[in-house]
Amino acid sequence: MANPDECDTMIVGLGAMGSAALHHLASRGVKVLGVDRFVTPHIHGSTHGRTRIIREAYYEHPCYVPIVQRAYELWAALEKEIGERLFVQTGGLMIGPPEGELFAGALRSATEHGLAHTILEPAEVQARFPGFRVPRGSLALHEPRAGLLLPERCVEAHLALARRAGATIRTGITVTGWTADDGVRIATDAGELRARTLILAAGPWLPALVPDLDLPLNVERQLFHWFEPASHPEWYDAAHSPISLIEYADARFFATFPDVGHGVKAGIHHEGAVIDIDAPRAPASAAEGVEMQALLARYLPQAAGRIVDRATCVYTNTPDHDFLLDRHPAHPNVIIASPCSGHGFKFASAIGEILADLATTGETSFDLGPFAISRFQAPAT
Template identity: 40%
Template sequence: MNTDYDVIVVGAGSMGMAASYYLTRQGAKTLMIDAFDPPHANGSHHGETRIIRHAYGEGREYVPLAIRAQTLWDELQEEADETIFEKTGVLGFGPEGSAFIDEAIASSKEYSLSLDLLDADEINERWPGIQLPKGYKGCFEPESGVLYSENCIRAYRQLAEKNNATLLTNTPVMNIETYEDGVSVHTENGTFTSKKLVISAGAWNGKILSNLGLDLPLQPTRQTVTWFDSDPSLYDAGAFPSFFVDMPMGVYYGFPGLDDYGLKIGRFDVGQKTEPAYVNREYGIFPNDEGDVREFLETYMPEAAGKLNHGRACIFTRTPDEHFIVDLHPQHSHIAIAAGFSGHGFKFASVIGEILSQLALDGHTEHDISIFSLSRPELQQPKIPIK
């Protein structure tokens, strides 16, 4: 079939925008289609910052991808007019026996990553803003830090467009037709054809993929992050790291003060089930929007539990095992899919973009993505309950 483009990317958020950049670097005539105008506040990339860790508690299979992602973020920093990465270091802590902390430590040893192992007293002394009881331990990764997420999307957009990619904003996809040698993507603003397709539509993936014969256990959840007034001498960048915490009371993550809003914190392991068209993005409508994280701070970082400065709601899309989906469509090998990033995917957006460009153009990738396969047994299981 005669086509308008080499590749169409449906969903130009974190993964889709990165994929578009790497596609254009290989000379592919690329069309990006997004229902909004990225970067925007309707997906999973807004809120200014995301943590990047290399020693990975979610599984050591992620470490090579995290290292490659960091290399690509550093390259983007060289090309972009935006601040992409800031090396704050990342501290993880929890009680003795935390499987998450143990796996982060094991992954650092397997890949010879720089990681300081600390007990509770050492953490309390090094960062006086933390008060841990006996029986807790932690690990500090000095080479990790913060990605400025909206800057990342903006930089990839600017560079992709500089490489002659076309971006259609505020253009929802109505339907996708597949053929043996291409696709037609129907939108309110016209129909476009291409040889290859990348689908990376975040919380909207479930509906789009269902129309292409894939009924996947993807569960969007509403999540919140909160900024608290906090003592800058204790909690601003330079004095305090980014952090992730595996506690009996929950799993938390946060950032030092990087702006006038103060310390930023969110809870990972809870969220209200939702659908993207109906998610309530008003912060404070549920007591736990602030209550969970304030309780955590009052217990372990009491000097950070000042007045609420700001709060935002966003959306995760979880898989049952909280591993990503990155694969080719089983019936249509010219369609590459990126979905289900489960709240910990943004740090990998650079390398996932590279992978998607390789899958789309070559039908395979140099990276090991077997953990993200569509055929893994966990995707055949019912959707996991969300607290």
């Protein structure tokens, strides 16, 4: 692009969502500019930590299933185009009490959408996956299509293909504000930029870019720990072990990720402190490591050996934990993308396509009703 300050669409944030949107727009021949304050992928936002779970029997709500099914197709297409493995199919276990949010929700999505699945009693889980222990009274829903995505490589792939298709990428630029009428003027620390359409995919920094909407988002500190199995490492590698989500107490979850070269990863879903994204983040403490190890030992006993690595990351949460994916209520040429609440990565390939559709046609074939900004705005009196 000759004049990067004159483009059809500008994307703020080149993490999971912005890099995917950049790829889809550039592939359609749109003059697109992506900017990020950091060189992505990086460790300051929500898209690092080597692996992300993708699963189809979506316990959160069946409305996510069509989007994740499109995401599977697009991840496969991305792998093919970049010529690199981005997805590791392991199958997945959703473990919890039969009436619990996780098991019952996954079963509902599997049933409503006719998804392949098997329900396993604790002894059947152990017979099939010897590294797992499921307590009596709990069940596991096994879904064969679940697995792992490699998030940093996915972002790199989207950016590389976007660049190849003609996108302009500028890093080390912080967007500080914008105004919109027929077009959008974007204020940055490197001067003003202009576009016809603006996509805000700024992850945990999004609220500062739409102060007028007073979005009820909070940023939550999250942890990953990686463990060296104490014995039977072959039980926990990605060739033999599924990913798992475990409801270990009422509506309290943790996730496990089989070893793809750095140990078995585990992380508690939510339960973290609400933090200021611009303040220094406390590293994982020894006590937090002990807590994670004890929880892992209850369900994957031999996996819970020595801690070999740990990292912090952040969720950007909505109050209902559903995504925010909508056009700005007052400025239809400004699109807001906050698909996080701790479960957005798997959808990024499809959300990139949805954002490209919204930016070019104003429409998408997916039902974005559950992700509307209006659900958080008081009705006019």
